[in-house]
Amino acid sequence: GAVVSQHPSWVICKSGTSVKIECRSLDFQATTMFWYRQFPKQSLMLMATSNEGSKATYEQGVEKDKFLINHASLTLSTLTVTSAHPEDSSFYICSAREGTAEETQYFGPGTRLLVL
Amino acid sequence: GQNIDQPTEMTATEGAIVQINCTYQTSGFNGLFWYQQHAGEAPTFLSYNVLDGLEEKGRFSSFLSRSKGYSYLLLKELQMKDSASYLCAAMDSNYQLIWGAGTKLIIKP
Numbered sequence: 001g002a003v004v005s006q007h008p009s010w011v012i013c014k015s016g017t018s019v020k021i022e023c024r025s026l027d028f029q030a031t032t033m034f035w036y037r038q039f040p041k042q043s044l045m046l047m048a049t050s051n052e053g054s055k056a057t058y059e060q061g062v063e064k065d066k067f068l069i070n071h072a073s074l075t076l077s078t079l080t081v082t083s084a085h086p087e088d089s090s091f092y093i094c095s096a097r098e099g100t101a102e103e104t105q106y107f108g109p110g111t112r113l114l115v116l
Numbered sequence: 117g118q119n120i121d122q123p124t125e126m127t128a129t130e131g132a133i134v135q136i137n138c139t140y141q142t143s144g145f146n147g148l149f150w151y152q153q154h155a156g157e158a159p160t161f162l163s164y165n166v167l168d169g170l171e172e173k174g175r176f177s178s179f180l181s182r183s184k185g186y187s188y189l190l191l192k193e194l195q196m197k198d199s200a201s202y203l204c205a206a207m208d209s210n211y212q213l214i215w216g217a218g219t220k221l222i223i224k225p
Contacts, residue, residue, distance in 0.1 A: 002217075009212055036158060044151070046158040093213070105153075107205070109212035 002028045004096050006108040013084055014116055021079045021111045023094030029074035030096035034105065035067075038091045050077050084115040118142045120216035122204050127222045128194055136189045136202050136219045144209020148187045150178055151203040153218065159203055162189065191221075199223045 003026040013019050023033055032051050036044040048064075050056040050071035058064045066088075068080040077096075081088055091112050095105040119141045128134040140148065147166040151159035165171055165180035165187060177190040191198055204216040 009210060034158075041161060041164050043161040044159045104201075104217060106217070107203075107213065107215040109214065112211060 002106040004106045004108040006111050010112045012114045015085055019081045023077045023108055025075045025096040028098045032097045033077040034095045035079050036093045086115045089115045118214045120214050122216040122219045125220045130225050132194050133192050138187045138204035140185050140206040142206045142208040146207040148180055149205045150189045153201045194223050196223050
């Protein structure tokens with residue numbers, strides 16, 4: 001089946017630094033990628049939807065200047081957490097979809113961010 | 117390698133019971149999650165099992181057998197709104213989620 005990878009798996013950083021998380025579709029072209037944030041044993045919170053070559057659509061309450069998303073190619077999307085603070089510590093998960101809204105989303109393994 | 121298997125699609129009748137199975141192979145194990153995802157929406161957390169046995173939560177129950185690498189989600193008194201995709205995900209020893217492709221559940225009147 002389709003595989004989505006994320007890098008890094010874990011990241012620990014100091015408050016005030018920026019962290020970039022990559023999401024790659026390994027064996028298909030993802031026209032749409034989604035970025036989620038998850039708190040322990042809670043539902044995934046959609047942060048933004050990105051389409052290749054266009055600006056990401058952010059959900060209400062998500063700061064676009066803080067969470068920079070770049071969907072540079074059909075196989076790569078990046079999420080940059082700028083000037084990270086301890087409250088940004090979380091589990092970030094991406095998913096990718098190949099075509100239309102009816103098609104399956106494939107989820108990445110997640111990236112754990114700890115901001116000290 | 118790490119792998120999750122669940123059926124692609126299931127059909128059930130309103131008011132009935134349906135069981136969605138999930139088998140997993142992971143490097144280490146830190147729990148098994150079930151999510152519900154309606155089309156165009158983010159996945160909603162349903163359950164988390166890390167110990168063997170059945171956990172009941174209203175109309176939904178989730179079962180885990182660690183020795184068999186097996187879990188199921190049981191939905192009772194099915195309602196039309198239960199039509200959705202159900203995602204199984206296992207957490208490995210590095211606390212990474214290994215996702216199944218999801219089971220599309222179709223409820224018929």
